Amino acid sequence: MLFSNKKKANVYTVAFYNVENLFDVYDNPSTHDEDFLPTSQKKWTPKRYANKIRKLGYAISKVGKKHSGKLPSIVGLAEVENKSVIIDLIDSKHLKNTNYNFVHFDSPDERGIDVALLYDTTKFTELRSKTYKIDLKNEFGGVDYTRDILLVSGLFNDEKVHFIVNHWPSRRSGKDETEEKRLITSRKVSKIIEEINKREQNPKIIIMGDFNDDPSSKSLKSLLERHDLFNPMETLLSFTRGSLNHKFNWNLFDQILFTTNFFEYEKGRHRFYHANIFDDIFLTQFKGKYKGNPFRTFVGRKYKGGFSDHFPVYIHLKKH
Numbered sequence: 121m122l123f124s125n126k127k128k129a130n131v132y133t134v135a136f137y138n139v140e141n142l143f144d145v146y147d148n149p150s151t152h153d154e155d156f157l158p159t160s161q162k163k164w165t166p167k168r169y170a171n172k173i174r175k176l177g178y179a180i181s182k183v184g185k186k187h188s189g190k191l192p193s194i195v196g197l198a199e200v201e202n203k204s205v206i207i208d209l210i211d212s213k214h215l216k217n218t219n220y221n222f223v224h225f226d227s228p229d230e231r232g233i234d235v236a237l238l239y240d241t242t243k244f245t246e247l248r249s250k251t252y253k254i255d256l257k258n259e260f261g262g263v264d265y266t267r268d269i270l271l272v273s274g275l276f277n278d279e280k281v282h283f284i285v286n287h288w289p290s291r292r293s294g295k296d297e298t299e300e301k302r303l304i305t306s307r308k309v310s311k312i313i314e315e316i317n318k319r320e321q322n323p324k325i326i327i328m329g330d331f332n333d334d335p336s337s338k339s340l341k342s343l344l345e346r347h348d349l350f351n352p353m354e355t356l357l358s359f360t361r362g363s364l365n366h367k368f369n370w371n372l373f374d375q376i377l378f379t380t381n382f383f384e385y386e387k388g389r390h391r392f393y394h395a396n397i398f399d400d401i402f403l404t405q406f407k408g409k410y411k412g413n414p415f416r417t418f419v420g421r422k423y424k425g426g427f428s429d430h431f432p433v434y435i436h437l438k439k440h
Contacts, residue, residue, distance in 0.1 A: 286329025
């Protein structure tokens with residue numbers, strides 16, 4: 121059911137989007153970005169980069185808009201290379217007339233991909249931001265560099281809210297083999313929540329990210345139990361739906377969790393209303409054996425010209 125314009129006025133979208141390898145076309149000698157250069161086998165040219173930027177901007181402009189009547193107020197991002205790609209994104213065709221600003225810090229990830237937070241400056245005022253490093257070891261006992269966790273605290277429509285943006289270690293070496301890394305990262309998020317709780321009474325916290333785990337995974341379940349969080353994404357994963365598809369199996373690695381005080385009704389405060397996967401047909405592969413899957417930029421080294429291998433996810437909050 122769609123709201124009337126009057127009812128839409130107090131509905132706000134908080135989204136998360138893994139934008140899949142949003143690299144610029146320039147070589148960064150301190151990271152492994154060699155696959156995304158004009159001279160690479162992928163031929164990552166300025167034209168292809170501009171196409172991806174434009175498409176991602178269009179996708180972001182549509183997330184949650186049917187119910188809220190406006191662009192997302194908050195968008196967590198994963199797999200952005202640096203500040204310049206975020207600036208290009210918010211200056212792109214479908215976002216350039218908006219009021220987006222962003223928070224981004226370079227992290228030690230070997231490929232040079234980071235998380236970031238976009239926010240509408242008319243809805244959110246940043247008060248404090250900080251990153252947290254994850255101490256992981258590789259199979260040889262050396263440092264395993266991964267994405268930092270980003271904490272951004274501020275006033276969301278004059279109510280203080282904390283956003284924790286994540287991109288947890290991948291399953292590339294195997295789900296079970298890498299599980300401990302995600303459990304370590306989960307415990308780090310737990311410490312961040314404890315830090316906030318020490319400073320504030322009953323704080324409102326939203327945890328979003330690509331967790332590389334499903335809602336039923338130990339890393340997410342333990343986080344929920346430790347802090348009385350709610351995960352509205354638990355009911356969205358099915359055999360026919362998720363935020364990414366691997367070998368014809370759906371996963372929901374992209375999730376938005378929050379403290380249960382978002383269920384409390386209080387005038388002037390935000391209350392949880394709705395959660396969903398943004399999988400509109402324009403974001404999907406439209407034919408062939410992968411029909412319905414996310415429309416990707418590349419499959420291997422083959423250029424497809426799509427958006428990302430992940431769908432965005434979002435929640436709606438109503439301010440009373």
